[in-house]
Amino acid sequence: MVPSAPPGEGLRKGRRVNPPPVERTTRMAERVNTNVTYIRPVRGWININLRDLWLYRELVYFLTWRDIKVRYKQALLGIGWAIFQPVLSMVIFTVIFNRFLGVKPDSGIPNEFYPIFGFAALLPWQFFQGALQRASVSLVTNANLLTKVYFPRLIIPLSAVAAGLVDFLFSFIVLAAMMLYFGVPFTARLLWLPLFLLLALLAALAVGLWLSALNVQYRDVQHMVPFLLTAWMYASPVVYSAEVITVSPFWQAVYALNPMVGVIQGFRWALFGTNPPDVSMLVSAGVVLVLFVSGLFYFRRMERIFADMI
Amino acid sequence: MSDIAIRASHLGKQYRLGALYEQRYRTLRESLGNLFRRGEAKSHETIWALRDVSFEVRQGQVLGVIGRNGAGKSTLLKLLSRVTEPTEGEAEIHGRVGSLLEVGTGFHPELTGRENIFLNGAILGMRRSEIERKFDEIVAFAEVEQFIDTPVKRYSSGMYLRLAFAVAAHLEPEILVVDEVLAVGDAEFQRKCLGKMGDVAREGRTVLFVSHNMSAILRLTEETLVIEKGRLALRAPTPQAVDYYLSRGFAREGERIWEADEVPASALPFRPLAVRLRNPRGEVVNSIRSAETNTIEVEYALDAPITGLRVGIYLMSMRGETIFTSFDTDDPQVFERLAVRPAGHYLSRCTLPADLLNEGRFVIGINASSYRVRRYFQDEQALTFTVDATGAPGTQWPETRLGAVRPRLEWKIEAV
Structure with a gap:
């Protein structure tokens, strides 16, 4: 020996x-x-194994499909929840923020349009929130898979994020109905929406990669995420107009670092034509890119100890 | 192209002791705490779960892997199936590895049989077209045709197992890694699984078979690796390897003591301390007489009260067949009285009645669990002992009697 x-x-x-x-x-x-x-x-810092990711591409589909299917099984309203959640939030926000507190939509949008103004933000926000929530706990909830079989681990947070897309589609139908009701014109600007959705998806995935990997090691993360999301929502122009951030150019720059600001502004611009994307959109995209690439590397670096630590 | 399926050289896997025995994950507070205490922090204690293991497997070979619990078999399989990465050394795998590390991995109870076949197949690395092609075959093998669109949470455990095994068995990997699937399921299911594994081997694919079931190992494999304390102790033709394992692994003298660091964190608050075999004179022995009444005692501590606890033994033959199972709260009245067992230090003792066992070697396993709640601790091979037939029925004929038991039955001979 x-x-x-x-x-x-x-x-x-x-x-x-x-x-x-x-x-x-x-x-x-x-x-x-x-x-x-x-x-x-x-x-060291491992290079991303794209070949394996490609070989297992169908698994992304199956895990996403499982998440969606399981989420709405044995729920009386089933996929209806994807519609009720944003609609109820919209009603609550309209009553509290618009009617009681007098929060106004972007300049140029009539006050009666507050419901659709809010909904245009809730749509990407709830997608982001759900995707990030699921992604951050995804590795831990799939621990039994991680410790038993090999597949590229990136697939797990990836499909957790993708599972929110179906919900998004359903609430998008509501948005379209509201546009008809409020008489918001369907313009060519709407074609930009997929791009803003992609930005929200990448943002959720980027932060999700960091948090899911961290959660394997530190379960503090899953306790922190709900709080983080609440804070993040108030740091994004969901219930108010981004125009209220007028304190100083400094704070406006800080505000633009939040990628959801860019996403929500983009959605509102596509619908109402207010505040067209400017340099702050590029800042948002840049932040997402940095978070995504660093998250990818951190995830891959931690990947090898997932099975031992989880 | 060479005909090598697996070539492992100097494979080693090191774990931090904390990662194995304490809670697996850390909290931020602990890590921050360590950060500030860096100066006085002792270097992490580590353990080599596997060290310096080198071997080759030819294509089409069925290789057995045996070793005691915790010897490193599972670590080896996890390395080969890429679940975890080695700390040192390397391995070369020619072809796709399919692992049956645990059947039903990734099954979701809410999904139907059909949905689970696709999901599980994808997790195991099958393409959708491949699953579609084999779908009927899988369903037929699992015998779940009528229930294919029923959620698997309504399946019986047998149906569930058959379906899970069927998916994995139809993966058609070049290398199949099988870990103790045969420990579950009824005899018919086991027969079917063994048959399927035989087919796989005949098709020229490679099988790595890990089991505690010596008769299955003997039947299915020609060559076997014996893993001992993380090292490759022996590679030999299977009968030789099994002999070596049986003689080496069981060298304890009528007593098995668990040191604190041997007890997995998952067992707590149950802490096994010892299992002993005592003869009628109270001596701890590893050889008893069949004609006498002997005692088996399990010593353990409970760090916290446990509801519905049962502590029991399995008695098994050397070939791995269970002869009986018995728990200290089998008596319903006792179970009621001890519905909650308070924290403390205990000794559960049972008598092994006279005229029960035939001569031969036997294995005692122990189990501590709360039915349908949790299994705290299990060791299928806690202790082995020899039974001597002196004074047992029928010893006037110096022949070997078949069978694990040798009861003294009452015979009446009447002239009619």
């Missing part, structure tokens, strides 16, 4: 088996041809 290696041995071995670039390409070729998998310790 080989005598046990000194403590540093493992580290050296780990470096040695990572072949230099030239050798790596030949190995990659071999990997594709003969379907060989190499299992070895990986250290």
